[in-house]
Amino acid sequence: MNFLTMNFQLLISGLLGTFLLSAGIALCIIPISMSVKKNPNSKLFVFFTLLTGCFQFYFWGLWATVCVSIIYSFINKPDVTWDWVYWLSGFMWCMSIIARLHSSEQAHIDDLDKKNQSRGACLYTLLLISFFITFSIKPHWSYNTYGWYLNATNYSQYMKRDQININDKPNIEHFFTAYASVIQASSLLHGVSTSPSQEQDFAKAQIQFNNAYKSIAQCDENVLNELYPNWGTQSKENLENALALINTAIKKPINEKMLGEADILILKFDNWLKINWTNILISINHKYPEYPVKRKLKH
Known part of the structure; x- marks a missing residue:
């Protein structure tokens, strides 16, 4: 079409x-x-x-x-x-x-x-x-x-390509690193029940969630908001807080209540991201031409 x-x-x-x-x-x-x-x-x-x-x-x-x-x-x-x-x-x-x-x-x-x-x-x-x-x-x-x-x-x-300040580029990298880590961790957790190496996969998921939290915590909220309206705010208020809850909740014994709170935040961020994903990529591509803009939204 x-x-x-x-x-x-x-x-x-x-x-x-x-x-x-x-x-x-x-x-x-x-x-x-x-x-x-x-x-x-x-x-x-x-x-x-x-x-x-x-x-x-x-x-x-x-x-x-x-x-x-x-x-x-x-x-x-x-x-x-x-x-x-x-x-x-x-x-x-x-x-x-x-x-x-x-x-x-x-x-x-x-x-x-x-x-x-x-x-x-x-x-x-x-x-x-x-x-x-x-x-x-x-x-x-x-x-x-x-x-x-x-x-x-x-x-x-x-x-028209307006270059992003070179000092601001790491914020983009940190976000996508965190996003990729969340996807990998979620995939590992979904397959834990049928995996022959459940303990190892669970440990890997913990590491990925922890890496995701560290990466998103390094993002400057104002920089992301300048790149795309409300991007930084959504990332901090929903994604970062959700990852903080997850990292605490998945330590044994698992805190189901805390995981439920994290799921709500993840869902809010996920819904926002679905609506704005394409425009975020376009905005990055205009101001950061060397960044690979064609990233598929995965869930």
């Missing part, structure tokens, strides 16, 4: 882009034609010729930005795994405008103009490919020139 939605968005964008390009070129060509009739060497002719070239240069950069931003908005979704399919489809849509315009123009010009038009099409094709590759690798570069479009469409969150 994501793939079809992306292609539909690119189709609509392509139709609008074709109209915008055709209208822009037409507005530039009209004064060029008028100036040629009067004086082919006039300054107006040179001015509008340069203006047409600048318009197309700017447009192809904008069109590449449109395509790349739409692709990024989909491949950043945790349930999307085959990124290359999205990139391939997006690239084909990106080149479709040039192919469409080239074929329509070829049908209305003579042989000499066809050669000149083909040279121009090749030039703009190379230009568009360059823009597409550049913005795919360095998406934030497009923000400097086309930030107005990215802000208007809310795609700036995928293309």
Whole structure:
């Protein structure tokens, strides 16, 4: 469904882009034609010729930005795994405008103009490919020139990258370390009853819960809240407190009442995390590009 939605968005964008390009070129060509009739060497002719070239240069950069931003908005979704399919489809849509315009123009010009038009099409094709590759690798570069479009469409969150302070990065690592430890410990406890090495698995679970508590305790609540609203508060009030209760409760003899209190806190945190997980990952990916954003939510 994501793939079809992306292609539909690119189709609509392509139709609008074709109209915008055709209208822009037409507005530039009209004064060029008028100036040629009067004086082919006039300054107006040179001015509008340069203006047409600048318009197309700017447009192809904008069109590449449109395509790349739409692709990024989909491949950043945790349930999307085959990124290359999205990139391939997006690239084909990106080149479709040039192919469409080239074929329509070829049908209305003579042989000499066809050669000149083909040279121009090749030039703009190379230009568009360059823009597409550049913005795919360095998406934030497009923000400097086309930030107005990215802000208007809310795609700036995928293309604009504000780096996290290097001193704040450990907080992210501590959270995910704690989260991974909780998953491992829970898995061990669930399998204890059927495990041939119950004592060893239970001891491993205790170690994992203890490691999870140590990791989450090192997280700065304010830093996580700045990265994503209420992330730090939820982690501290629910997850950290739950782990503190669990670490106390699973010491023999096991305190069932305390485990019940911990379960309530874990459930509250789990429900919050389910709702906000994707947006947390997106927020991290924008500000911390080198972090592996595609982490699946496990329970």
